[in-house]
Amino acid sequence: MGRVWDGLISDRDKEVYEKAGFGRTSGFGKRPGIVIIDVQYRTVGTVRAPILQAMEEFKTACGEAGWDAVDAIQKLLAVARAKAVPVFYPYVSHKESYDAGRTGTKIPSLMTVSDRGYDFVEEVAPHAGDTLIPKKHPSAFFGTPMVSYLIDQDVDTLLICGCTTSGCVRATAMDAFAYNFHVAVVEECVYDRGLVSHAVNLFDIQSKYADVVSLERAIAYLSGLADPGKGA
Amino acid sequence: MGRVWDGLISDRDKEVYEKAGFGRTSGFGKRPGIVIIDVQYRTVGTVRAPILQAMEEFKTACGEAGWDAVDAIQKLLAVARAKAVPVFYPYVSHKESYDAGRTGTKIPSLMTVSDRGYDFVEEVAPHAGDTLIPKKHPSAFFGTPMVSYLIDQDVDTLLICGCTTSGCVRATAMDAFAYNFHVAVVEECVYDRGLVSHAVNLFDIQSKYADVVSLERAIAYLSGLADPGKGA
Amino acid sequence: MGRVWDGLISDRDKEVYEKAGFGRTSGFGKRPGIVIIDVQYRTVGTVRAPILQAMEEFKTACGEAGWDAVDAIQKLLAVARAKAVPVFYPYVSHKESYDAGRTGTKIPSLMTVSDRGYDFVEEVAPHAGDTLIPKKHPSAFFGTPMVSYLIDQDVDTLLICGCTTSGCVRATAMDAFAYNFHVAVVEECVYDRGLVSHAVNLFDIQSKYADVVSLERAIAYLSGLADPGKGA
Amino acid sequence: MGRVWDGLISDRDKEVYEKAGFGRTSGFGKRPGIVIIDVQYRTVGTVRAPILQAMEEFKTACGEAGWDAVDAIQKLLAVARAKAVPVFYPYVSHKESYDAGRTGTKIPSLMTVSDRGYDFVEEVAPHAGDTLIPKKHPSAFFGTPMVSYLIDQDVDTLLICGCTTSGCVRATAMDAFAYNFHVAVVEECVYDRGLVSHAVNLFDIQSKYADVVSLERAIAYLSGLADPGKGA
Numbered sequence: 041m042g043r044v045w046d047g048l049i050s051d052r053d054k055e056v057y058e059k060a061g062f063g064r065t066s067g068f069g070k071r072p073g074i075v076i077i078d079v080q081y082r083t084v085g086t087v088r089a090p091i092l093q094a095m096e097e098f099k100t101a102c103g104e105a106g107w108d109a110v111d112a113i114q115k116l117l118a119v120a121r122a123k124a125v126p127v128f129y130p131y132v133s134h135k136e137s138y139d140a141g142r143t144g145t146k147i148p149s150l151m152t153v154s155d156r157g158y159d160f161v162e163e164v165a166p167h168a169g170d171t172l173i174p175k176k177h178p179s180a181f182f183g184t185p186m187v188s189y190l191i192d193q194d195v196d197t198l199l200i201c202g203c204t205t206s207g208c209v210r211a212t213a214m215d216a217f218a219y220n221f222h223v224a225v226v227e228e229c230v231y232d233r234g235l236v237s238h239a240v241n242l243f244d245i246q247s248k249y250a251d252v253v254s255l256e257r258a259i260a261y262l263s264g265l266a267d268p269g270k271g272a
Numbered sequence: 273m274g275r276v277w278d279g280l281i282s283d284r285d286k287e288v289y290e291k292a293g294f295g296r297t298s299g300f301g302k303r304p305g306i307v308i309i310d311v312q313y314r315t316v317g318t319v320r321a322p323i324l325q326a327m328e329e330f331k332t333a334c335g336e337a338g339w340d341a342v343d344a345i346q347k348l349l350a351v352a353r354a355k356a357v358p359v360f361y362p363y364v365s366h367k368e369s370y371d372a373g374r375t376g377t378k379i380p381s382l383m384t385v386s387d388r389g390y391d392f393v394e395e396v397a398p399h400a401g402d403t404l405i406p407k408k409h410p411s412a413f414f415g416t417p418m419v420s421y422l423i424d425q426d427v428d429t430l431l432i433c434g435c436t437t438s439g440c441v442r443a444t445a446m447d448a449f450a451y452n453f454h455v456a457v458v459e460e461c462v463y464d465r466g467l468v469s470h471a472v473n474l475f476d477i478q479s480k481y482a483d484v485v486s487l488e489r490a491i492a493y494l495s496g497l498a499d500p501g502k503g504a
Numbered sequence: 505m506g507r508v509w510d511g512l513i514s515d516r517d518k519e520v521y522e523k524a525g526f527g528r529t530s531g532f533g534k535r536p537g538i539v540i541i542d543v544q545y546r547t548v549g550t551v552r553a554p555i556l557q558a559m560e561e562f563k564t565a566c567g568e569a570g571w572d573a574v575d576a577i578q579k580l581l582a583v584a585r586a587k588a589v590p591v592f593y594p595y596v597s598h599k600e601s602y603d604a605g606r607t608g609t610k611i612p613s614l615m616t617v618s619d620r621g622y623d624f625v626e627e628v629a630p631h632a633g634d635t636l637i638p639k640k641h642p643s644a645f646f647g648t649p650m651v652s653y654l655i656d657q658d659v660d661t662l663l664i665c666g667c668t669t670s671g672c673v674r675a676t677a678m679d680a681f682a683y684n685f686h687v688a689v690v691e692e693c694v695y696d697r698g699l700v701s702h703a704v705n706l707f708d709i710q711s712k713y714a715d716v717v718s719l720e721r722a723i724a725y726l727s728g729l730a731d732p733g734k735g736a
Numbered sequence: 737m738g739r740v741w742d743g744l745i746s747d748r749d750k751e752v753y754e755k756a757g758f759g760r761t762s763g764f765g766k767r768p769g770i771v772i773i774d775v776q777y778r779t780v781g782t783v784r785a786p787i788l789q790a791m792e793e794f795k796t797a798c799g800e801a802g803w804d805a806v807d808a809i810q811k812l813l814a815v816a817r818a819k820a821v822p823v824f825y826p827y828v829s830h831k832e833s834y835d836a837g838r839t840g841t842k843i844p845s846l847m848t849v850s851d852r853g854y855d856f857v858e859e860v861a862p863h864a865g866d867t868l869i870p871k872k873h874p875s876a877f878f879g880t881p882m883v884s885y886l887i888d889q890d891v892d893t894l895l896i897c898g899c900t901t902s903g904c905v906r907a908t909a910m911d912a913f914a915y916n917f918h919v920a921v922v923e924e925c926v927y928d929r930g931l932v933s934h935a936v937n938l939f940d941i942q943s944k945y946a947d948v949v950s951l952e953r954a955i956a957y958l959s960g961l962a963d964p965g966k967g968a
Contacts, residue, residue, distance in 0.1 A: 048472075049466070052467070053465075053466040053468050053469070056324070056327070057465070057466060059324070059327055059331070060379075061380060062381075063378075064377060065377070065378075066374055066378045091288060092288070092291070095288070095291055095292065099292045099293060136636070138633070141656040142298055142452050142453070142455070145298050146294075146295075147480060176652070177449075179446075179450070182649070183450070187647075188647060189602060189916075192605040192606075211446055214410060214443055214446075218410065218415070222374070233289070234285040234288060235284070235285055237472060237476055240468060243468075248379060369865065370865070370866075370867040370885060372888075374888075402834075403834040404832070406870075414881070415884060416879055416880075417682075417872045417878070417879030418879075419683065420683050420684045420872070423660070423683055424684035424834075424838075450649075450652060452652045452655045452656035512932060513932050517929075517932050520791070520929050520930060521930060523788070523795070524796060524843075528842055529842075530841050556752070559756065563756045606913050606919070606945075607913075609763065610945065611757060611759075611760065611944060612760060613757035642910060642914065643914065646911070671944060678874060678875075681838050681839075681842070682874065684837040686838070687838070697752050698745070700744060700745050701749070704933060705936075705940070707932075708902050712874075
């Protein structure tokens with residue numbers, strides 16, 4: 041089966057990675073959690089539109105790629121909620137002046153998003169009981185109690201959705217890998233503003249940190265879990 | 273000036289990043305430290321050789337790209353040491369069985385490196401007084417006292433060297449960015465086994481987390497510091 | 505000079521600590537920040553009253569000891585603000601169901617504080633520009649971007665105020681010590697519900713982690729700083 | 737049943753803590769791990785002797801209190817190993833000059849311990865397969881991959897042993913509490929150089945962070961686990 045990065049990674053690089061033994065399967069554990077990162081209007085726009093048009097509304101919008109992912113996340117969430125799998129929403133909250141730091145010098149446009157941009161996209165917004173994790177930095181783990189929530193809710197496997205692939209998704213996948221969680225990035229459920237960065241970061245993630253799995257495979261995994269209230 | 277990623281990042285992606293206002297200059301601070309990540313024989317090989325040949329010795333070797341970086345790091349270190357700039361060596365130490373975790377399932381070849389592979393490359397090996405930071409995970413900060421050492425030595429700016437660009441270099445740059453250090457990745461001083469991942473990760477880093485600077489610019493910055501013993 | 509713990513620590517223990525060489529002076533650095541922990545109505549009560557009476561309003565209130573500390577913190581803040589020293593407010597925010605974890609099992613009364621209890625005590629409440637750090641756990645550093653803020657604002661010394669001495673103050677002092685900040689706990693500015701725990705934790709902190717200094721000494725240190733806008 | 741802190745904590749303080757609803761039972765989880773902190777000769781001495789005599793050998797020795805705990809830890813370990821419960825050894829390793837930081841200014845005697853002092857006490861030393869966690873700071877979690885190991889080995893409950901009660905034991909218990917692990921400090925298995933700090937820190941821990949349990953109770957818990965190889 042072809043992969044999204046096939047046309048970008050050279051044959052030489054593929055040979056090297058293959059020979060080095062990278063990219064084995066990490067595998068699913070037994071107690072999954074869904075992690076939906078930054079699916080707020082600032083990252084997709086309030087209407088489905090091509091990226092350059094969506095960026096007229098929010099400079100940080102990813103446009104159609106984001107909305108396609110929202111569709112996929114809806115499907116994943118429907119199965120997850122039927123199985124009572126816990127859902128975690130790391131998100132960026134309104135920025136204060138003291139939040140600028142290196143973010144403010146490197147990407148000043150991140151400091152001036154309107155309040156509407158921080159709203160969760162309605163189609164995949166949190167339900168009561170879901171865990172909200174405001175964050176100031178790319179990784180859902182950096183400067184947050186994310187790992188405490190995961191331990192409390194007895195999660196051993198993360199299914200990661202959201203954006204951007206080359207930003208917060210990768211940072212979160214990498215930290216989750218380092219914490220020794222099983223990590224799967226659900227390919228149709230993540231998005232980025234850059235097509236090349238999207239594909240190459242998925243290659244990096246698949247090679248080193250996590251399994252990049254299809255929505256179909258993620259749904260099959262969740263469907264195989266015991267029904268809620270019926271024990272493990 | 274051309275950048276190493278120019279041929280890989282599409283015009284569409286460049287337009288989007290430009291319009292989003294990414295990639296501004298983060299800038300140098302006043303109290304630099306040099307960070308040399310994983311420059312051990314396992315990542316270059318004991319002799320200068322093309323990568324596929326070097327991998328016969330160590331599956332994780334990057335070959336000539338690594339040795340070219342060693343040459344560049346030597347030049348940077350000469351200036352840094354003359355200015356008494358502190359030098360930090362995050363490195364991977366011998367793996368124990370309990371270190372396997374997700375690393376062992378995802379990249380089993382990382383678990384069976386010979387002792388010789390863990391030796392520092394002589395040309396750029398630590399001097400007495402340099403700070404050694406054994407690490408178990410990609411980022412120099414994850415599960416290490418790295419930030420405590422940086423605070424103790426009053427560092428506000430990191431010049432990052434070593435490998436791999438798409439692995440520990442990126443992870444370290446991203447965490448250092450999140451800690452609000454000024455971060456520069458010295459382009460000639462970092463290396464990777466994959467040419468595409470190397471270039472695209474430098475693009476990601478330059479766009480979002482740190483300044484990807486030339487060796488010449490890094491040396492100019494260090495040369496402009498006060499001489500040791502002459503105060504700030 | 506007598507110390508608050510003198511009557512509690514036995515002569516035998518004092519001899520042992522003295523002989524072991526504990527309790528040397530850590531000293532102040534050059535770039536202080538004030539840290540005011542959890543000075544919210546839930547920890548003092550809305551009116552100055554003896555502790556058992558104050559606990560009728562909030563089970564977590566410390567009563568008069570808290571209000572005495574508020575007076576002292578006001579004095580410290582007046583000097584700090586005149587010198588443009590940055591002020592940090594780690595605080596507990598409204599608890600969600602998913603915040604229960606071990607806190608909810610060990611101290612269930614912490615989960616049901618009214619909204620009014622979370623308001624900052626007006627006399628020492630944050631000003632515009634101060635850094636607010638919502639936290640879920642005792643230490644101001646645990647699961648927060650505290651260290652990122654301190655690095656960004658170039659702080660090397662923490663003057664710690666607030667409550668409780670045996671809880672969040674100690675946890676924060678210990679983590680700040682481990683990060684290699686210079687740490688001083690300002691004795692008149694910290695408070696606890698337990699007199700014994702208050703005193704013995706100050707002994708532990710002074711012996712191992714930080715300097716327990718008088719308000720007078722802290723003010724003298726701040727007064728000796730350069731005036732704002734006049735350089736270092 | 738009397739508690740070790742009864743004679744130290746005043747009736748007024750006990751009333752306040754009781755009224756505030758502190759000190760409920762946290763409880764055991766299902767997948768325990770044993771954590772043995774700093775049981776090295778530097779903390780007990782190479783021979784069983786009264787503390788002031790033991791301190792002639794190592795300034796940091798706790799003497800008989802430490803050796804009594806070693807006896808208790810042996811009993812706990814025998815049961816734990818029969819049940820194949822994982823055992824973790826956070827420990828202090830030889831100090832380098834760059835490790836001084838605030839430790840070196842506050843407690844300089846910690847910087848000059850002889851190599852013999854760092855050896856594990858033979859009676860309770862690690863077995864092959866146990867996890868070793870070198871640390872530079874009090875908490876077993878600070879600047880270490882401790883939490884990654886616990887997640888990888890699927891531990892949800894920590895039984896804490898070692899020293900000192902008012903130092904590394906408390907710091908570790910507090911962090912483990914914040915990570916939402918179930919935490920029990922085994923009373924006979926922890927020790928300190930100060931009798932007052934030992935007792936009052938156990939009171940603090942029992943009131944806020946963890947269950948302070950008897951060796952008998954800890955052994956009963958472990959004995960009730962399924963035998964290895966027979967599933968959960």
